[in-house]
Amino acid sequence: MEDVARRAGVSKMTVSRVIRGIPSVSAETRERVLRAIEELEYYPNSTARALANDVTTNVALLVGHPPRFDDFFNYVAKGAELELARRGYSLILVMQQSEEGDLPMVVRQRKVDGLLLGGPEIRQSLIESLLANALPCVLLANRVSHPPVPSVCADDFGGSLAAVQHLISLGHERIAFVGTRRTFYHVRERFRGYVTASESAGLRVRPEWCIEVAYSQEEGRRASLELLGQSDRPSAVFYSGDLLALGGMEAARELGMSVPGDVAMVGFDDIRSAALLDPPLTTVRVDKEEMGRVAVELLFETISRPDAEPRQVTIPTELIIRKSCGAAVASQ
């Protein structure tokens, strides 16, 4: 900066003003400074700026432990990075190191101006510590009631409502629900959609057909084996996540049942593999990149107006009808 100032025959301060676009600089001076900047290929040092301004221009995306950086958050990260880059910010990727709600290193070190908290595995206690430290946060694919935090979720309720209504419209009256822990907001919502769709069609929700498992293909398989192994079995299964549905298809294969012939299956999320399965999985598409993008938007709102009412944004979902549900028309 010193060099630029010398070359343009002005003080460092004037250079600083030109860089920041402060109007109180005469046109000709600005011109001279810009030329000097160009000639010297000068670019301001972000560390020094950060120290002087107390703004790092970094945002962290924190994903839960054990390192759950999968297809879903891959897209979210992409959407977030693109939006951050547009604003001159950078994305720091952080895998939580333990299940505890310890403050992440990047926070202790003050390396970031805010955080995107990915998924429901983020502990409530961590959210509270972060807020107590006045760190702007946005929840991604999660929502909490008590401390008011902005959040971005897919339309979990609406998506699941549409999925189950679709099954019902295909004639199914015996629909089971296999999902992860209902302490998770998104699972609760997806379950609510299932219940609402069922009940408003006059179908009874049978508790023994509502199964709670961990999020893995193997767990989806186990639950499905149990469900489908009985004589009194459902004719369709709605899974709260595609990975569980993968396990379900595995189970059906093991039992010699055809999908959708003997049992229809529908998932949620539209992970990359969903379309590649045999049969291709009918599922609810979540726009993950858009979620990342919007989360960044909310974060900036929070940074600029920390006391504003936190917004809770819901991203629309779309039912993607493939073959696993047995609908006549199958796209993709």
Add this chain to the structure above:
Amino acid sequence: MEDVARRAGVSKMTVSRVIRGIPSVSAETRERVLRAIEELEYYPNSTARALANDVTTNVALLVGHPPRFDDFFNYVAKGAELELARRGYSLILVMQQSEEGDLPMVVRQRKVDGLLLGGPEIRQSLIESLLANALPCVLLANRVSHPPVPSVCADDFGGSLAAVQHLISLGHERIAFVGTRRTFYHVRERFRGYVTASESAGLRVRPEWCIEVAYSQEEGRRASLELLGQSDRPSAVFYSGDLLALGGMEAARELGMSVPGDVAMVGFDDIRSAALLDPPLTTVRVDKEEMGRVAVELLFETISRPDAEPRQVTIPTELIIRKSCGAAVASQ
């Protein structure tokens, strides 16, 4: 820091020494300082440290344009982040904004101490600019001959050799190769493995069966339709990447051919979907997390000894035999 110093009854300088573990501090003073740090929950400000030391403790993972942050780099990022965190560093994720070899923002701003350059889409000119700016770099899944840069690649040659030899051992004598641009190091190596395996088995490599396409499922499909639509067609196809093989399976389906009955298929990379296909895809597994981890190791070597001979590390691959190759024994 001032506060800690006051509380411990020493100067800032002594606090700094204790934090950095500098020995010339008496045991009792150190004790007092540590207590004060604990009581005040003091944690050094990384921005200030960065400015004083000219070390940001940040590393960027740069992925090519158009934003190719897929399954492969998802795992690489995970491996890299874990290793960086162990060393007190952070990972900044950067999607290249254009095809040009412009210096990324994080570099101009001096936000990072080094870069991991992901994939062959990174322009040679960019690599050279980076090196000219004395920025430590490591190539990931890429290798160049001219400027000496450390790199981490899978055993592209060995993996493809094993894959094609396996096809040959199954009796195939008419094996085609579908791959992306041979200007890419990894494709060149994989092609070399194909040629070597073929020729040492006395098989003729037919140029019209060596097809070059872009990396997408659709391109894999198109190439395969062409290959398999002729009467004089191969009995097996080796794809330089799983995504292409997905397209291949699609093509076979369209042509009413069974895999592996009418044509055997083998991929490379072992992306997440590979095992889920019907039939499950035989492929060469690449340890992507390990690649990320090792890349970080190399980067630190380069940072600490910039003039040392750059290491070129090759990560072993493993042939994963599933069903698409037609082998009798199928695992997974």
Add this chain to the structure above:
DNA sequence: TTGAAAGCGCTAACAA
């Protein structure tokens, strides 16, 4: 073994 002063590259506040 400890501390005081200067400086890393920038910006806020004030003065000219």
Add this chain to the structure above:
DNA sequence: TTGTTAGCGCTTTCAA
């Protein structure tokens, strides 16, 4: 419109 001074939170250098 422009420049000077002080300071962001740390570390380096030198002196005590």
